[in-house]
Amino acid sequence: MASLIIRGGTVVNHDHSRLADVLIDGETIVALGPAIDAPSGAAIIDAGGCYVMPGGIDPHTHLELKFMGTVSSDDFEWGTKAALAGGTTMIVDFCIPDPGQSMLAAYQDWRRKSEKYNSFARCAQLGAMPLVHAENGDVVARMQEAVLGRGVTGPEGHAYSRPPEVEGEATNRAIMIADMTGAPLYVVHTSCRESHEAIARARANGKRVYGEPLIQHLLLDATEYENSSWNHAARRVMSPPFRAKAHQDSLWAGLQSGSLQVVATDHCAFTTEQKRLGIDDFRKIPNGTGGLEDRMPLLWTAAVNTGRLTKEEFVAVTSSNIARILNIYPKKGRLAAGSDADIVVWDPAASKTISANSQLSRIDYNVFEGYACTGAPVVTLSRGNIAWAMGELRAEKGDGRYVERPPFSPVHVANSTWKQQSAPRAVRRADVTP
Amino acid sequence: MASLIIRGGTVVNHDHSRLADVLIDGETIVALGPAIDAPSGAAIIDAGGCYVMPGGIDPHTHLELKFMGTVSSDDFEWGTKAALAGGTTMIVDFCIPDPGQSMLAAYQDWRRKSEKYNSFARCAQLGAMPLVHAENGDVVARMQEAVLGRGVTGPEGHAYSRPPEVEGEATNRAIMIADMTGAPLYVVHTSCRESHEAIARARANGKRVYGEPLIQHLLLDATEYENSSWNHAARRVMSPPFRAKAHQDSLWAGLQSGSLQVVATDHCAFTTEQKRLGIDDFRKIPNGTGGLEDRMPLLWTAAVNTGRLTKEEFVAVTSSNIARILNIYPKKGRLAAGSDADIVVWDPAASKTISANSQLSRIDYNVFEGYACTGAPVVTLSRGNIAWAMGELRAEKGDGRYVERPPFSPVHVANSTWKQQSAPRAVRRADVTP
């Protein structure tokens, strides 16, 4: 396989940046340093003025998901193509055991399992990282009834019936249950102050808990559900719903302080037509929004350009942290000799206005429509191949590969050791026989 | 009925103290002030050098409770006599729907009900104050299995299987569920930092939540379960168990700051013989300890004599606060014209060493054995009658009366109004018909 060299860019890793060339042989980075000699015949990408970063990893997507009586519109082909156009080179798509279940049944099932107390304990044994969607399903079901009982059937009812308290409580509970087993915990789509505080509180007590805000919750808020257009509001229906603006400060501070670690999308794209399944009852609106294609430019604009995060932290929350949590680092999530050549060449001066008209995603709208980004990918490499360049998609269906995730990350091992220290011990006694 | 006058004491109410005489006619206080003229024939109690305070209310007792295959040893007669000897003139005993249930079944039942989301919502409608025993029963059951699996069968296993996290989580959850219905909440036997913090957090967000530490948790700690005598340890088995000493600082600070409001006992006395039902398995040790007779002198010693609480705050946490929460104030919980003459004349210089040998309670030990108190009742009046005086019990079986508790306390009414403010409202839309 031919060699490729990325010349003259600033290589940005989660812990350091420097001017360096990146030499790729086949699927792998083989050298990284200043003024590398290119092998004869090597293709050259000029990255002058650009940042060269690990490709984004979106740890939370639902492509072609059978859900709520329909199938999410971005299939694996077009979903991953959209990802590449946005600088994301790896996704973690969710395997849902039985997609025929109603949302409520799924909740109850999770609830039942957590009560049976098997899943977390089993994760602890297997060295797996348990994930939770944290909302108290019983309370949500009651709230839905109450909201409908007041005659609220539109998308705003979705938000009314899933207040932040319901998420905060379930996060707090999942943390306790995981902790009792000695397992670490990863909380998906942390959307509100209450949930973030439960995570931060656990971490402040030494527990290994991770939280994942979505780019949607960082940028969009609950006023979207009061839009006078049903379509507009319904397109934003996802769980947890968008929150009052004040919650965003909490999420941003979590990313800055390290109490939240990953920015994802929960990409699950339903068309307007699909959304209208819930025209009479907000409970039937397919839950999900897009974002896979736009996560990286949106976050760069809102985080790096404003000074909220450094560019190194941008790499951390879009790629390296989740690679470490998934125990696939530094194969993924770092630019270094020996790592997979999943790379995005990022032009911090490039500007792009997000629009459904120009997206690869297969839905007819974009919840970020009109959002002006500064900073965007110019070339995306997937395992050494130019998958997307200068607006042109080059990846082919089937180019992707499954990535194995080894169990027993260092955090797991430490946790087990720690639990062992405080294991119950019997007290010897004189008066135990009657 | 004859008149009675208490002369020359300092009347202590929760908000103020002053030198005053107290005139009682029948069951009721009719006047309170300096140098009251006694009606001819009035009996006189000399309270010089003493504090005259509202009789204690213990809002959490289990007299003659059928529980875990046996019956708690203090029946209503002797339990209330013990109470009077300690300056407590009213108790709230718990009606347990089906005492035949195992502890676990009771938990599950509560859990099930809370999930069905009926009890709190119904309380909100009725203007009743919901109470919770907050421990995550599912996790406790798993922990019990795990602890037994490690060969720990003694009373220390009781504490191992009910760590503070399990209580903190359940408290946090109960608060959220109550809040969703608009009901206030009263958390019984708040024993640990985690639970107190959940309550304080809720209050810091404007929610109406109350917490009740027990005198046992304020003074005794988990090292009791490591005692080399099985009997010693088993006698201290109650739920929640005693905690590591550091938790006590949190509870005391809660009483000082007002984030915890009531000191109770959860008095549920089982003899050593009854405790030995669990000789082979800590799960079978009847749960419960005594304290009804000793709560007031113990708390005075540990709180007022040290400067942790003022004497007014002592009245608040032993009597007035719970009277207000129960909506029976100022009939109970205050010394004022028109209030019931439930009164304790308190000698701050009296000393008493607690011992099973000298107690009225019908069990063969006292978990506070040897604790030296300074400050004790000299006379206890129940509805105008001298029920206990100078070490002599005068109350007769049947003297007590049931106290009605009106629903819809001011806090309830305010909460409903507040909830009303944020009720769901439908958004009008143009595009709702397809």
Next chain:
Amino acid sequence: MASLIIRGGTVVNHDHSRLADVLIDGETIVALGPAIDAPSGAAIIDAGGCYVMPGGIDPHTHLELKFMGTVSSDDFEWGTKAALAGGTTMIVDFCIPDPGQSMLAAYQDWRRKSEKYNSFARCAQLGAMPLVHAENGDVVARMQEAVLGRGVTGPEGHAYSRPPEVEGEATNRAIMIADMTGAPLYVVHTSCRESHEAIARARANGKRVYGEPLIQHLLLDATEYENSSWNHAARRVMSPPFRAKAHQDSLWAGLQSGSLQVVATDHCAFTTEQKRLGIDDFRKIPNGTGGLEDRMPLLWTAAVNTGRLTKEEFVAVTSSNIARILNIYPKKGRLAAGSDADIVVWDPAASKTISANSQLSRIDYNVFEGYACTGAPVVTLSRGNIAWAMGELRAEKGDGRYVERPPFSPVHVANSTWKQQSAPRAVRRADVTP
């Protein structure tokens, strides 16, 4: 002096409400109960449908204050008349040692004193309650220079140069210094989350610290300083400045949970003409706003009508709590036999729109202009005299009396006892002689 009876109202105290008549003889309440027999010749006030409450106490006013080169416009005569019209019967006006000092000099002076560590320690000895205006004056001075350096000279610069952090830090520091001496602490005009959290944190550690939000900070926010009219903005200049709206949630929750105890006004009224002294430099705008006349109806509307506070809590935060903190309770702050007859008869159905046109205060504007209140006084009694009734002022200049405040409140005494417990004790050693 003649008798007066208030008939048929609901008497509201901080801990309880009931239907009762109030009989007044001279300056004092002599009886309180249902269906009291009026002495012959007694004047009668019909309070049917009304609440009868302790007159408001505003613990923080500056009448005819020489400050920043001018004198506040409400003198003692008109300030107290305005107070009576609004149901407030007692004020605590601030004695400022040297009114000739610049604001900065005053800060530095306070700072110097606190550093010399004398004032708080002296308060502890005297049994006095230290009060602090908590803003870090050094930082404010630097911020003012920085803000002016950017060309911001208008009232918005006042807010820019006094961010919440500056108040939060000073509150935290004052608490620590007071705590080291064993003195309790009262923090005036707590305006922001940071300061409230410092107070709540201290209380959560068992310290006796009190916080006083102003009605202005509860209802008005920092957007007022961006008003396109200089006059509008300058009239709202006070220290601390109004805050971003999110801070109000924190203050309200503090009142609900009891971590903040008193609502005051810091009434210090300057006319628009006086405000224009700072037309070129926001530092010269006399600091102060009004509120004395409007505090009670505004708070009732925003707190009781919404369900945030009960009517009993309204009495607590406008009257009883500060009376207890000042150690003048129940002479003030309670309706009971023996208390001063400072009473407001409150019609919860009365409506009033606040306007400078109809106010007694001597300034030409009202920062609450146009605010619609429901709930207002109909009669205000000061020491038994009808001082204001049905819109008509009856009090005369000189009617007021100075109120003595005894030192050594119960909280003081408890604090000293507590400090004594943890006093340093020398360790005995063998090797101290060389």
Next chain:
Amino acid sequence: MASLIIRGGTVVNHDHSRLADVLIDGETIVALGPAIDAPSGAAIIDAGGCYVMPGGIDPHTHLELKFMGTVSSDDFEWGTKAALAGGTTMIVDFCIPDPGQSMLAAYQDWRRKSEKYNSFARCAQLGAMPLVHAENGDVVARMQEAVLGRGVTGPEGHAYSRPPEVEGEATNRAIMIADMTGAPLYVVHTSCRESHEAIARARANGKRVYGEPLIQHLLLDATEYENSSWNHAARRVMSPPFRAKAHQDSLWAGLQSGSLQVVATDHCAFTTEQKRLGIDDFRKIPNGTGGLEDRMPLLWTAAVNTGRLTKEEFVAVTSSNIARILNIYPKKGRLAAGSDADIVVWDPAASKTISANSQLSRIDYNVFEGYACTGAPVVTLSRGNIAWAMGELRAEKGDGRYVERPPFSPVHVANSTWKQQSAPRAVRRADVTP
């Protein structure tokens, strides 16, 4: 210069570990990977069964410091030799402007400077990282007088006069002042919950603040000052003093959660003879303890062996984090091609009992005497040279080099950008001319 290869070990960096050889040429690592071909003539270190980690960096030492009338006993030669024996290859020694100042004068000076508000603002301009020793010196001085006034002259008086509140307050204040200038902040020797909470609170609000617990505070507690030997107690006198044991939980959790980042020693060694300068007055006991030689084995034992920290986190808190904060990463703090060859070969099975008898440090005692460590260095390389191996010191005086620290770390740049976003802006107004 000759080549050197470290074979067969597990290379541990802060973000990942793997089996790899490390090839060194001169002072620099030139390759890192599995089964590297050694150049002919290369020396070989067999690291089988060992971890190969970045050399420790101790960011806080005081070698040959003139202080309190004497000079700390470890000079640069012996201090750094001791460091090498313990696996530490770089120290940051403190330049104290005028060592003739009394401790109090130094505090006052710092205080004065911070009030003048120059140092932090200047740091912000220069791109420097400000450091603070956070204790409220004025309060300490008062407390010292109070403690002496009670006849406490021994080392226990040192602890009595510097309670945690005094440190927590100063930390909180320094954070606010730094934040106002836009500078990040590094808090040295964070010893208590209060100080850690101030840091964590700031971070939870998105501020860039770092905290440095010392190995002493992590392992030793205030009971040391109650030792019956004056010498024992005085040897432990440092500022801040050791704290009650409960504070250690907070510090450990800070390292686990990332709210504290660095473990240092504040190594400042005074002999017993020097300590006895304060025999009559604890204020004259030279402040300082040792630890430079023992930090790494002690921390490994208490953190990694127990499961509190992973071995990667051990590298983070002993080396990589401070290297990043000092902006010298990855030259220091990482094992990678291009980095300085500062390396410790660590045998996790090696055991060592700490004793003054066997230490290189020039003092006659060790505050960790008798502490049994498992895990210790076998070889320490400094810039490619074997400086210490198998118990034998090979470094020579003068081998060390000064390390330049470039200003304007990424965090600095982001902070400035962020501050720029919220800079004051003037409001345009119509009525500004009279």
